[in-house]
Amino acid sequence: MSLPQPVPPSWKDFGKSSNDLLQKEYFFNGASLEVKTQTASNVAFKVAGTKDSKSDVINGDIEGKWSDKAHGLTVTQAWTTSNVLRNTIELENQIAKGLKLDLATSLAPEKGAKTAVINSVYKQSGFHTRASLDLFKGPTFTADTVLGRDGFLIGAEAAYNVTEGKISRYATAVGFNAPQYSVAVHGLNNLKVFTASYYQRINADVEAGAKAVYDPKSTLGGVGLEVGTKVYLDRSAFIKAKINNAGVIALGYTQGLRPGVKAQFGLAIDTQKLNDPNPVGPSHKVGVNFVFDS
Template sequence: MSLPQPVPPSWKDLGKSSNDLLGKDFPINGVALEVKTATPSNVLFKVGGNRDTKSQYIFGDVEAKFFNKPHGLTFTQTWTTTNILKTQVELDNQIAKGVKLELATALTPNTGSKSALFTTTYKQPGLHTRAFLDIFKGPTFTADTVIGRDGFLLGAEASYNVTEGKISKYSTAIGYSAPEYAVTIHGLANLSTYAASYYHRVSPDVEAGAKAVYDTRASPSGNVALEVGAKVYLDGAAFVKAKINNTGILALGYTQALRPGVRASFGLALDTQRLNDVSSEAAAHKVGASVTFEG
């Protein structure tokens, strides 16, 4: 008798373990601050700010999120420093078990620009499927599905432009996921770009991963973008990360939990082919930090 199948990850989360390992906790593009607080009435407030080193601009947003768990309702309102008003309404497990409805809108009062995306998600053991309708762009209908059994994953995504009456985008993926490791291969952008990722939890304190991307349009000579990295836990409150790509960019990250609810991260990126270049033109030499408060 086969074991009950878990709900597989969504399409966007295929390869998430390696993407998180290689993409998160490297604050190298500036200084960021995030504060999260929660009230007894199930309202979560989040204030975030980021100063970009290259542009010297400061970006930020204020977010309020209300939860009504008995009715599966989540309401989120966000206002950014670029004067964009975002609203998101989610209804989970109310229409039917495993069904989630979501409406995300954005409005820019200065220009009148607006967007609205309606999403339906259906999750069951062995199946995770989503459908999106971009109301103002196209309109465009996008659907993706991931099926899983015994650790093997198979996914596909396609977009259909209603106005033009044709499929505008399609992608596919295959992978295998286990508690200690995961492998995923993507065929993206109408199968013109191929990506392979690998993640391995070597031990409780060490993680390693790699990702390779080949774009048939941008790399006719056969060049492959390769990135490898590792994460090491120093103790229960701190860890270090390192990664390097085939162009010689080395990135280092250090994260420390200062106290419950307070975390600081520091990042450094170096172009190993231009280590002696300390001029302002050495754009690959970057340093940054982020601090998160959560209460």
């Protein structure tokens, strides 16, 4: 008798290890601050703000999240500095085990713009599927499914425009997940763009990854390549580095200052424009991020 299969990753997390290694924790577009706290009544608050180094524009938002774990209910409300109100209501494992439903809405009163999306997620052993209906855009129905067995993964996504009565977008992916490494190949944009990613945990202190993208509309001859690594210095600090075939080198450093306090620094250097007189842009960028989590 075969063993129960673990729940595979969702479509958006297909190839997540490589994407996180190459994209997350690089802060070089300005200064940002994030403050998190939670009350005794199980309400979590988050305040975040960013100052863009190029435009000097400051963007921020304040978010409150209330959870009733006993009944699988979560309510999230957020208000941004651009005067956009966001609300999300989630219900998980109540109608059926493994089923999560949510309604996400947004409203910009000044512009009169509004969105409403109904989402559903259902996951079981070896199976993970999602579906969403955008009520005001299209309306558009989007669905994706990932199947997994013995580490092998296969997934597909499609978007259907209800008004026009046709499929507006489709994609597919295959991959393999192992305890120490993972690989994934995607066919995106109606199979016009292809990506291949690889991730490996070399040992307890070193991770490495790479990603290749083939896009006929790319300015780099249609092919983009990026490789990176992450090295843990100790339990509270690590360094990340990556380089792409456009000659841009990026560095990231994260340091835990004390429990709940973290400082992150980033630097991006365009090696083809080392003589740029402006050291912080547009060719070269530097940034910092602070996180306070009580």
